[in-house]
Amino acid sequence: MNFNLTKEQLLIQKMARDFAERYIEPVAEQIDRENKIPDEIIEGLAALDLFGIPFAEKYGGADGGYDGYVLAMEQIGKVSGGVAVTISAHSLALGAISTFGNEEQKVKYMTPGCQGQHILSFAFTEPGTGSDPKQITTTAVKDGDYYVLNGTKRFISNANFPGAIVIFARDNESGKITAFIVEKWTEGYTVSEPWDKIGQHGGQLLDVYLKDVKVPVENVLGGPGMGYPILQLGISFGKVGVSSTALGAILAAYEETLKYSKEKMHRDSSIAKFQAVQLRIADMAIKYEAARWLTYRFGCLANEVKDPRQFAKEAALTKTFVCETAVDAARVAMDIHGSYGLMNDYKVARIYRDAIIGPQIEGVSDMQKMIIAGVALSSY
Ligand SMILES: Cc1cc2nc3c(=O)[nH]c(=O)nc-3n(C[C@H](O)[C@H](O)[C@H](O)COP(=O)(O)OP(=O)(O)OC[C@H]3O[C@@H](n4cnc5c(N)ncnc54)[C@H](O)[C@@H]3O)c2cc1C
CATH class of the missing domain: 1.10.540.10 (Acyl-CoA dehydrogenase/oxidase, N-terminal domain)
Structure with missing residues (x-):
C-alpha cells in the first residue's frame, strides 16, 4: 500500500x-x-x-x-x-x-x-428506458453484409461531434442486444437540438434518430449478442470519469467555502469565526479525503480488471458515494454563501447545478445500490 x-x-x-x-x-x-x-x-x-x-x-x-x-x-x-x-x-x-x-x-x-480529432459517443438510453437496457427497442436487422438500424437514442453526450458512436440495438433474429460502432453523420443519422439541462453546460446532450442506418457487419463490437456484457463492463469503466468529475466538484465546493468564509465579514471579523461554519468546513474536508482516496483507488482498479462483477461493485459504490457527496458538498457551500450562493454570478451555484447530475447518470444511485448489494450478498 x-x-x-x-x-x-x-x-x-x-x-x-x-x-x-x-x-x-x-x-x-x-x-x-x-x-x-x-x-x-x-x-x-x-x-x-x-x-x-x-x-x-x-x-x-x-x-x-x-x-x-x-x-x-x-x-x-x-x-x-x-x-x-x-x-x-x-x-x-x-x-x-x-x-x-x-x-x-x-x-x-x-x-x-x-488524438482529439474525433469526440466519441456511447448510446444506450432511449425514451422508454435508461436504467434497464434489457428494454432497448432500437432494432438491428441483418441484410447481407450490413445491419440496418432504426430507433431513437435519448440524452446522448457528444452526439453532434464527428467520430464514432457505440450504439446498442436489439438484433431482430436472436432478440439479443448487440453493440455497433457507427460513424456519426452516416446516412440516416440525425440529431435533435441540444437539451436544455440544469448543469454541466458545454457537455451537450442530444437525441439521436436512426433511420435505416446501414452498418457494415465488421462494425459489430465484441460479436453479435454481446451488447449486454459490453454495456455492463463499459459503464463500469465509464464511472471512473463520472466519479472523478464529481470529485473535482467536491474540491471546488470546498475551496470556494474556505475562500468565502474568510472573505465575508460579520461585526469586523469573518464568518469563519462561527463554530457552525467551522464544523461544516471540517465535514467537507473529511468527505473530500474519503471521496478522493476512493476515486484514486477506483482508477487503479480500472487499470487491471480481474473480475468484472467485483469491479462493477467497486464502480457502483465509488460512483454513488462520490457523486452524492458532491451534491452534499455543493449544497453546504451554498449555505455558507447565504443568498449569494443562490445567484448564478457565484461559482457555487454552478457547482451545485453540475453536481446534481452525477447521481442520475451512468446508472442512477438506486440501481448502483442494487448492484452493490447483489454482488455483496452473492459473494458472502
Ligand atoms: C448529463 C447526462 C449525460 C448523459 N449521457 C448519456 C450518454 O452519453 N449515453 C446514454 O446512453 N445516456 C446518457 N444519459 C442518460 C442517462 O444515463 C439516463 O438518463 C440514466 O441512466 C437514467 O435513466 P432514466 O432517466 O430513463 O431513468 P429511469 O430508468 O426511468 O429511472 C427513474 C427512477 O426510477 C427508479 N428505478 C428505475 N429502475 C429501477 C429498478 N429496476 N429498481 C429500482 N428502482 C428503479 C430509480 O429510482 C430512478 O431514479 C445522460 C444523462 C445526463 C443527464
Whole structure:
C-alpha cells in the first residue's frame, strides 16, 4: 500500500491543473452561459493528449492509465463539469472499443478519438428506458453484409461531434442486444437540438434518430449478442470519469467555502469565526479525503480488471458515494454563501447545478445500490 503519487502521476495532475486553471477557468462561466466549449479549449485538450489519457500509445493514447485519468479529470471537473463530462462520455466509448474491439476497429476508431480529432459517443438510453437496457427497442436487422438500424437514442453526450458512436440495438433474429460502432453523420443519422439541462453546460446532450442506418457487419463490437456484457463492463469503466468529475466538484465546493468564509465579514471579523461554519468546513474536508482516496483507488482498479462483477461493485459504490457527496458538498457551500450562493454570478451555484447530475447518470444511485448489494450478498 503506497499513498504517494508517482512522478508520472504528479506530472499528469500538474499538466491538467495548469491547463484547467490557465485556460478553462477563465471561460468556465462563458461555457456555462453558452452551453458550448470553445474550439481553442478542445484543441488545447487534444494537444495535451487529454482525450486519450488511459489508452495505449499505439492507438493514439497517452498510456497514462486510469490512475492518471482520475487525477486529470479531477482537475478539469474542478473548473468545469461540462468539459469534464464531454471527456468522460468520450472515454466511455473509447474504453468499450479498447476492451472489446478487434485490432482493426481500435486503430480505425480509437486513434482519431485519442488524438482529439474525433469526440466519441456511447448510446444506450432511449425514451422508454435508461436504467434497464434489457428494454432497448432500437432494432438491428441483418441484410447481407450490413445491419440496418432504426430507433431513437435519448440524452446522448457528444452526439453532434464527428467520430464514432457505440450504439446498442436489439438484433431482430436472436432478440439479443448487440453493440455497433457507427460513424456519426452516416446516412440516416440525425440529431435533435441540444437539451436544455440544469448543469454541466458545454457537455451537450442530444437525441439521436436512426433511420435505416446501414452498418457494415465488421462494425459489430465484441460479436453479435454481446451488447449486454459490453454495456455492463463499459459503464463500469465509464464511472471512473463520472466519479472523478464529481470529485473535482467536491474540491471546488470546498475551496470556494474556505475562500468565502474568510472573505465575508460579520461585526469586523469573518464568518469563519462561527463554530457552525467551522464544523461544516471540517465535514467537507473529511468527505473530500474519503471521496478522493476512493476515486484514486477506483482508477487503479480500472487499470487491471480481474473480475468484472467485483469491479462493477467497486464502480457502483465509488460512483454513488462520490457523486452524492458532491451534491452534499455543493449544497453546504451554498449555505455558507447565504443568498449569494443562490445567484448564478457565484461559482457555487454552478457547482451545485453540475453536481446534481452525477447521481442520475451512468446508472442512477438506486440501481448502483442494487448492484452493490447483489454482488455483496452473492459473494458472502
Ligand atoms: C448529463 C447526462 C449525460 C448523459 N449521457 C448519456 C450518454 O452519453 N449515453 C446514454 O446512453 N445516456 C446518457 N444519459 C442518460 C442517462 O444515463 C439516463 O438518463 C440514466 O441512466 C437514467 O435513466 P432514466 O432517466 O430513463 O431513468 P429511469 O430508468 O426511468 O429511472 C427513474 C427512477 O426510477 C427508479 N428505478 C428505475 N429502475 C429501477 C429498478 N429496476 N429498481 C429500482 N428502482 C428503479 C430509480 O429510482 C430512478 O431514479 C445522460 C444523462 C445526463 C443527464
